[in-house]
Amino acid sequence: MSERLVSRTTERRTIDLGDVNPAGSRHSGRRSTVALTDDAVVTGTANGVVLAHDRTSLGERWRVERTERTEDENGDGARNTDGETTIVSMEPFAGGVAIGERSPAGEIRVHDTATGEIRWCYRTVEDIGTPQNGTRFFLPFVVSLASEADRLYAAARRYERSGSNGSDDGNESGSTRSFESSIYAFESDGAVAWTYETDASPIALDTREGRVAVAFNRCPGDHQQGLVVLDAETGEEVASWDPSTRTAAAGDRRIGDVSLLENGLVCTSHDDCRAYRLDREYKPTWGVDLATERTIGEETLYAYPNHCHASGDGAVFLTGNTYPTEGRETESRHPDEHTAFGYTLDGDRRWSERVGGFVTGLGTDSGRLAAPRAQNFRTRDPTTHGLDVFAIEGGRRDEFSAEGILTAAALANETVVVIEEPVIYHDEGTRRGRYRLHVGSI
Numbered sequence: 001m002s003e004r005l006v007s008r009t010t011e012r013r014t015i016d017l018g019d020v021n022p023a024g025s026r027h028s029g030r031r032s033t034v035a036l037t038d039d040a041v042v043t044g045t046a047n048g049v050v051l052a053h054d055r056t057s058l059g060e061r062w063r064v065e066r067t068e069r070t071e072d073e074n075g076d077g078a079r080n081t082d083g084e085t086t087i088v089s090m091e092p093f094a095g096g097v098a099i100g101e102r103s104p105a106g107e108i109r110v111h112d113t114a115t116g117e118i119r120w121c122y123r124t125v126e127d128i129g130t131p132q133n134g135t136r137f138f139l140p141f142v143v144s145l146a147s148e149a150d151r152l153y154a155a156a157r158r159y160e161r162s163g164s165n166g167s168d169d170g171n172e173s174g175s176t177r178s179f180e181s182s183i184y185a186f187e188s189d190g191a192v193a194w195t196y197e198t199d200a201s202p203i204a205l206d207t208r209e210g211r212v213a214v215a216f217n218r219c220p221g222d223h224q225q226g227l228v229v230l231d232a233e234t235g236e237e238v239a240s241w242d243p244s245t246r247t248a249a250a251g252d253r254r255i256g257d258v259s260l261l262e263n264g265l266v267c268t269s270h271d272d273c274r275a276y277r278l279d280r281e282y283k284p285t286w287g288v289d290l291a292t293e294r295t296i297g298e299e300t301l302y303a304y305p306n307h308c309h310a311s312g313d314g315a316v317f318l319t320g321n322t323y324p325t326e327g328r329e330t331e332s333r334h335p336d337e338h339t340a341f342g343y344t345l346d347g348d349r350r351w352s353e354r355v356g357g358f359v360t361g362l363g364t365d366s367g368r369l370a371a372p373r374a375q376n377f378r379t380r381d382p383t384t385h386g387l388d389v390f391a392i393e394g395g396r397r398d399e400f401s402a403e404g405i406l407t408a409a410a411l412a413n414e415t416v417v418v419i420e421e422p423v424i425y426h427d428e429g430t431r432r433g434r435y436r437l438h439v440g441s442i
Contacts, residue, residue: 011440011441012400012438012439012440013058013438013439013440014436014437014438014439015041015043015053015058015436015437015439016434016435016436017032017043017045017419017435017436017437018045018047018049018435019435020045020046020047020421020422020435021046022421022422022423022424022431022433023374023375023405023407023421023422023423023424024423024424024425024426025375025377025380025425025426025427026377027358027360027374027375027377028136029088029102029136029137030086030088030089030102030360030361030407030408031045031046031086031087031088031102031407031421032044032045032046032086032087032088032407032408032419032421033087033088033089033090033099033361033408033419034090034363034408034409034410034417034418034419034437035090035091035092035097035410036055036092036410036411036412036415036417037055037092037097037113038055039054039055039056039113040052040053040054040055040061040097040113041053041054041055041058041410041417041437041439042090042097042111042113043419043437044086044087044088044089044090044099045086045087045435046086046087046421046435047066047085047086048065048066048084048085048086048087048101048103049063049064049065049066049087050063050064050066050087050099050111050116051063051064051116052097052111052113052116053437055415058439061114061116062115062116063116064111064116064118066085066101066103084103084104084134084136084139085101085102085103085104085105086101086102086103086136087099087100087101088100088101088102088141088142088143089142089143089144089145089154090145091145091146091147091152092113092147093110093145093147093152093188094110094147094150094152094188095112095113096110096111096112096113096119097110097111097113098110098145098147098152098154099111099145100142100143100144100145100154100156101140101142102136102139102140102141102142103139103140104125104130104131104134104139104140105123105124105125105140106123106124106125106128106139106140106141106142106156106158107121107122107123107124107142108121108122108124108142108145108152108154108156108184108186109121109122110152110190119189119190120189120190121190122184122186122190122192124140124142124154124156124182124184125140125158127156127180127182127195127197128140128156128157128158128180128181128182129158129180131158132159132160132161137159138158138159138160139158140156140157140158141156141157141158141159142154142155142156143155143156143157143202143203143204144202144203144204144205146205146206146207146212147207148207148208148209148232150187150188151185151186151187151188151193151207151232152184152185152186152188153183153184153185153186153205153207153212153232154183154184154186154205155181155182155183155184155202155204155205155214156181156182156184156202157179157180157181157182157201157202158179158180158181159177159178159179159201160177160178160179160180161175161176161177161178162175162176162178176220177218177220177252178199178220178221179198179199179200179201179218179220179221180197180199181197181198181199181200181201181202182195182196182197182198183195183196183197183198183202183205183212183214183230183235185212185232185235193233193235194234194235195235196214196228196230196235196237198216198223199220199221199222199223200216200218200219200220200221200223200225200254201216201217201218201219201220202214202215202216202217203215203216203217203255203256203257204255204256204257204258205258206258206259206260206265207232207260208260208261208262209260209262210231210232210233211229211230211231211232211238211260212229212230212231212232212235213227213228213229213230213258213260213265214227214228214229214230214258215227215254215255215256215257215258215267216228216254216255217253217254217255217256217270218252218253218254219242219252219254220252224242224244225240225241225242225254226241226242226243226244226254226255226269226271227240227241227242227254227255227258227267227278227282228240229265229282239281239282240282241278241282241283241284242254243255243269243271243272243274243276244271245271245272253270253271253304254269254270254271255267255268255269255270256268256269256270256304256305256306256307256308257305257306257307257308258308259308259309259310259315260310261277261310261311261312261345262312263279263280264277264278264279264280264281264282264285265277265278265282265310266278266308266310266315266317267308268290268304268305268306268307268308268317269287269305270304270305272292273289273290273291273292273293273302273303273304273305273319274287274288274289274290274292274305275287275288275290275305275308275315275317275341275343276288277315277345277347285347286346286347288341288343288347288349290303290305290317290319290336290339290341291303291304291305291319291334291336291337291339293325294334294335294336296332296333296334297332299324299325299326299330299332300324300325300326301322301323301324301325301330301332301333301334302322302323302325302334303319303320303321303322303323303334303336303337303338304319304320304321304323305317305318305319305320306318306319306320306359307359307361307362307371309362309364309369309392310345310392311366311367311392312345313367313392313393314342314343314344314345314350314392314393315342315343315345315392316340316341316342316343316369316390316392317340317341317343318338318339318340318341318355318359318362318371319336319337319338319339319341320337320338320358320359321337321338321358321376321377321378322334322337322378330378333378333379336352338354338355338356338357338358338359338376338384339352339353339354339355340352340353340355340371340388340390340395340396342390342392342393342394342395350393350395351394351395353388353390353395353396355371355373355384355388356373356376356381356383356384357373357374357375357376357381357384357385357386357405358373358374358375358376358377359371359372359373359374360372360374360407360408361407361408361409362409363408363409363410363411363416363417363418364411365411365412365413367391367392367393368389368390368391368392368397368411369389369390369392369411370387370388370389370409370410370411370416370418371387371388371389371390371409372386372387372406372407372408372409372418372419373385373386373387373388373405373406374405374406374407374421374423375405375423375425380425380427380428382403382423382425382432383401385401385402385403385404385405385406385423385432385433386399386400386401386402386406387399387400387402387406387409387416387418387438389411389416389442397442398416398442400438400440402420402433402438403420403432403433403434404420404421404422404423404432404433404434404435405420405421405423405433406418406419406420406421406438407419407420407421411442414441414442415439415440415441415442416439416440416441416442417437417438417439417440418437418438418440419435419436419437419438420433420434420435420436420437420438421433421435422434422435
């Protein structure tokens with residue numbers, strides 16, 4: 001185990017983000033995001049607002065309220081989309097900042113970081129289709145953004161569920177999942193360089209040195225490869241790999257996250273709850289158990305490894321919630337749930353650290369990563385809310401606790417920013433935390 005360092009809580013400043021409906025005991029997906037540019041902190045909110053603050057003074061620089069363009073009898077109109085539109089992904093790009101929505105339009109936009117002006121906008125709904133209904137999980141979802149040189153890469157998906165009669169029955173039991181998805185490459189002016197369309201569910205993408213790696217966490221349709229590597233210039237598929245030890249009929253879980261290396265990549269598998277390194281030919285060189293099936297009492301339990309981050313220094317993998325192989329409820333916990341694991345690129349474990357709460361997404365900066373901790377929905381312990389900063393080689397380097405759940409983070413140089421959201425546990429009724437941004441030094 002690595003040495004735990006003292007929290008630098010006195011170096012934190014906060015920015016109020018207004019009001020938002022509190023989260024509950026269970027996870028309901030991403031609804032906020034944050035990014036650091038050279039001179040600004042840019043935040044995307046659960047109300048569809050994008051706002052920027054000066055990185056030094058933290059004074060507000062601009063804010064952009066979200067409206068959805070609609071057609072009326074005069075061919076024009078607008079309506080506010082508060083409650084429908086959330087900002088879920090963000091990436092500094094071409095002197096601005098790109099944002100991705102979960103919304104009726106599923107927009108990808110680039111804002112000028114100095115003024116907030118929208119440089120260009122793309123509606124993914126035109127490609128992946130209109131939502132089956134207005135429920136949040138059915139809305140078009142820009143799940144991941146990444147950039148290199150003068151290109152922005154994006155992954156968007158739309159989810160449907162049908163019963164045996166072909167209509168939405170609102171019940172997962174006996175229903176069929178399906179996805180419409182598209183991977184995009186955009187030029188700096190918003191022109192689409194290429195698209196890659198599929199019926200699988202993308203969960204993450206990464207780009208490096210002319211490659212774009214895409215992780216698919218569910219493959220219920222014709223697409224049966226959990227990982228694809230695309231040529232960044234043309235969008236052509238150059239490699240694919242799948243961890244599946246089961247037939248498609250037995251389970252459609254595949255990849256949880258992917259991180260490209262100079263030669264090959266690392267990824268996490270939702271199929272067998274392991275981590276893998278693939279070589280330059282995208283063949284596995286090693287695989288390690290993270291939270292694989294474990295018998296505890298009369299139950300067999302596992303936990304999905306949801307995140308990874310790699311550099312020339314090694315790789316870190318993070319696991320999530322405990323699940324039983326039979327049903328959904330359990331009173332027991334997998335011993336390796338909510339844990340960060342550090343590995344060399346040869347597959348040797350260096351360290352492991354308990355995280356304690358669910359990590360929705362990472363903030364990364366070369367050899368470091370920031371892991372915001374939200375609720376453990378099975379134990380509902382508010383002392384797990386907080387942030388961990390890990391070094392790939394050495395483990396935990398900083399941490400702090402928060403009253404609310406922490407859900408999104410960004411890390412650059414000596415600055416870390418993280419979003420806190422309020423939460424009310426169903427069996428307690430107490431509102432904990434506020435909707436605010438923490439800005440700290442590390």
